[in-house]
Structures are given as structure tokens and as C-alpha cells.
Amino acid sequence: MVVLNLLLLCIFTTLVSAFFPYVPKYRCIEDGSCLDLAGRETPAAGTLDEAPQRPGIFKIKIEQTPPPTDDIPHEERVTRYAAQLARKNAAKRANGFLITKSDKPTTPNSNAIDQDGTDFSYTTSVYVGSKNKPMRMLVDSGAASTWIMGSTCTKPACKIHDTFGPADSDTYKTSTKTFSLEYGTGKVSGKYIEDTLGLAGFSLPVNFGVAEDVSDDFNNYPMDGILGLARFPDAAVPGFASALIEKKLLDNNIFSVNIYRASDLANNGEITFGGVDTSKYTGDITYTDTATKGGSWVIPVDGAGFNGGDSGLKGKNAIIDTGTTYCFMPPADAKSFYSNVPGAKVSEDGGSYAVPCTTTIPAEFTFSGVKYSIPSKDWVGGKVGGVKTETMCTSNIYSRDATQDGSWLLGDTFLKSVYAVFDLDESRIGLAQKPAVVTPKTPVSSIASGSAAQSPTDTGSSPDATITTGSQGSNAIASSSSVPTTAASPENSAAAVAEDPEAEAATKESSASSVLSTHFTLYIAALVATIAAAAVL
DSSP, X not given: OOXXXXXXXXXXXXXXEOOOOOOOGGGBOTTSOBOOTTOBOOOOTTOOOSOOOOTTOOOOOOEEOOOOOTTOOHHHHHHHHXXXXXXXXXXXXXXXXXXBOOOOOSSTTEEXXXXXXXXXXXXXXXXXXXXXXXXXXXXXXXXSOOEEEBTXXXXXXXXXXXXXXXXGOTTXXXXXXXXXXXXXTEEEEEEEEEEEEEETTEEEEEEEEEEEEEOGGGGGSOOSEEEEOOOOTTOSSOOHHHHHHHHTOOSXXXXXXXXXXXXXXXXXXXXXXXXXXXXXXXXXOEEEEOSSTTSOSEEEEOEEXXXXXXXXXXXXXXXXOTTOSSEEEOHHHHHHHGGGSTTOEEOTTSSOEEEETTOOOOEEEEETTEEEEEOHHHHEEEEGGGOXXXXXXXXXXEEOOTTSSSOEEEOHHHHTTEEEEEETTTTEEEEEEOOOOOOOOOOHHHHHHHHHXXXXXXXXXXXXXXXXXXXSSTTOOEEEEEOOSOSSOTTTOSEEOOOOTHHHHHHHHHHHXXXXXXXXXXXXXXXXXXXXXXXXX
């Protein structure tokens, strides 16, 4: 979500963000009532079954919030149902949104991605304040501002999420500056404070917002706030990215994002600070300079279309936004974009396109002369209106000017197929195609055991994977030289992070986890057999 309009007043800041909290109709059931997208539960006090987070550990986990399963084969439906049950029994957070923990990455300064079974949103665990309170925050390359829900907020969204306030930290510093952020139809407002944010092995003081008013748009998002990873040098209040540069915590001020789809069952998403993980992509990383030096993550588009077709869309700008689920472009551009898709039809309101559900051609976007392919399983969404008898499906690339300035918004629908590198020093974005993944027909026992206790190799990250730094200049190729195993050292860190106290506990827990995993696998296998038998009857 990229902040596009910044009005600076003395002590009041109003921001318009590109985060677009949009719920397509196909995510709603036939009677029109929308599904509970995030799988939210509201447990009674003291009933949570997740082990408490230990203080002093700074982790970052990108989490997914599965697309609807309309008319999928019975085998796949049973497989997904088993995986859903495995997730449900894996872990819960205090805010009531379900998650499944993934394996710890093997590369330095990288952090495991957890997922709750959908591709709706991706979040990260950030430890806030002197007491290291864990907050789940949206990983947002489109926003410069960071904010979390405040303890004084009484809105419905705040009641079902974790909040943060003065009682949660001895280093909480108030200010007189206020903020107001607009997200499509939603809005968030509150006051700026200064406190520490801990993640990815380092901790640093950051100015961020504590929200006192949060709209209902956030009810279905499993996030307690937003971690803004964009930078606006002239912003009234410097954000996380600016603080990271100022404190000189990293040898290279870059961060790399690997977003994954739930259907792959790989659980190998991660965010890496200070370098790139070479095991997460194929070929080379090609860099494109941003439209403005030191500005937001907006890059020029060389072209776009389907299956090699040319839509004549060169010269547009695109925001590369980890914080938005889908892709958006103005109606005029969308008309050209879909011109070579057989059977494509625009909706009555002009805000979306429908294509035959049997469509298999890839969507393609070109940057710096390199074409990146998006498979149909990502851009062809659910059946129009959520009606199971429909033969037309809604495209996840929408015909809406979500940015208000004509720029395209390329969110997770695009990013699931590419490895993205955001270079703060050189003001550029690097992209590399990720290897194609065929949705696996994994035996249920493997899914269940993987969810409960995965092995390091299940993440898809090789033990000898290296982190490399990007070479200089636009359109440059990633260097093959390794960076130090730790990009942030105690000498240059604002605050050194404590040793991981989970390491010792992990040894003690591994045996028990193995036993539990085996029993749970047998339970799931028996359940699936029952479901299959019922289906035959």
C-alpha cells in the first residue's frame, strides 16, 4: 500500500494509502453474506492453546490469510479440508486469528513465513516496546507509515486484535503529532509515539502511530497494524525504512520478499533484510529504478498482456505492493489489457472482468525488458457472484483506479510468482521469476505431519543457500558474492537482540512434537477416510 498524497500540517498528518481492502463478490456465498475471511475465533480468556511468546526473541513471520474451493475435485477438496484441520489444531494467537508455524529459514537475517490457509493477506510478527509485546503487522511495501492498534481504541476491529499502549512498554514516548490514514472506504487515525520495534534479529527506535479509531475494513484482516516499508524523505514523521537507514543496522539497505500461495503447501515464504536468498528464485534478478529517487516503490511498466499478446500498455507506472491482495489498474488500461483474452467480459459497474473458468493462459507484466509470467491459478479467481453453477470466473486483476493517480497496483496476485528485492540505497526494485509450482496432490498424512512438525527441508530453502547483495545500477544482475552471515552486528545495532531462548526448549519439545504429529496424522487419515466413504454414499 503506497501512500500517494501527503499533506503536511504542523502537527496533523493526513495520508491516502494504496492499501485497498477489497473483498470480491466471489468470496461471498450465494445468499450474499460474506465469509469470515480470516478464520477468526474469539476464545474465552485463558483458553488459548498456543505457548506464550518468550521475551527477547525478534521474529518476523509473513502470514497468509485459501481461495474459495468452488467445484474442485473431491480428492483435492478432502486434501484441503485435512490441511485446514491441521492448521486449526496447530496454533492460535491471542487475537483469535489462526496461524500455522513454519520452519525457521536457514539463511541469515531471514524469518519464517506462517500462514493461516489463504492468500488474502501477509503479516509479520514484530516485538514492540521494552516488554517485547508481539504484534502481527501487515508487510506493506506500499506504505511509509507504520501503525498499530492502540489500547484505548474501542472499535470492533480493535476488540478482536492485539493492541498496544503505555502499560506495555517502559520506553513508550508520547507526542502531540496525530495521523489520519485513508484506505479506500476505510480510515485509521490516532497519535504518533516513539518506541522500539524488534524483528529479524535487530531492534531500533521508530516513530509509529497508535490508532485510536479503526474502521471495520480491518475486521477480516489478521493484522494488528501495518509495517510500512516504503520511504518518503520529506515526510513529517520518518518511518521504519528511514530509521533503518539512519541507524546503519545493515551493510546493504535492502529487503527481499518471498510470498507464497497456500495451495503449494510449501510454507517457504520469508522476508530477508540486508540481502537476498538465492534459493528462492531462478535466473537473474533484474533491477528497475523507481519513478522518483528516494520515493515510494513505483516503477515504470514496459508492457503487459496475456500469453505473449501485446496490449499496448507501455509507459505506465506500477506500485509493487506486498500489502494488497489483488492487482488493480484504471478502467481504460484494463480494457486494453483484457483485449486478447478469449471470452473476457467487463462487469456492469466496470470494476472487474470475468473470464471463462477454463482459462489457462498466463498473465504477463514486463519490467526493464524482462517478462514475468503469472499463472492462471493466481489471476483467475472464484466464480462470478460465488454461484457454483457459473461458468465465468472473476479475474483477480481488477478494473479500478485504486491509487487515485492512474498508477497500477500490483499486489500479491503478482508477487506470488516473483521474488522481489527492494533496494533503499539505490531506489530500485529487483524482480526474478520463481520456479513454477504444480499444486501438489500431497497425501494427507504428509500435510498433517508437516503442519504439526515440519522438517527444515520442507521450506524449500536449501541449507547451503546464500544471501547475496545486489550489484549497482539499474537493470543490474544480483551479485553472487555472499554477504556476512549476519547483516546486523552488535557494534552497529541500536539494540542487540538476546539469544534465542527457544533453541533449548526446541530440543526438549521435538520428541513430544513427533509423537503428537504421528497421532494427529493418524487422526486426519481416519477422518479423510470417513469423508471419502460418505462422499461415495
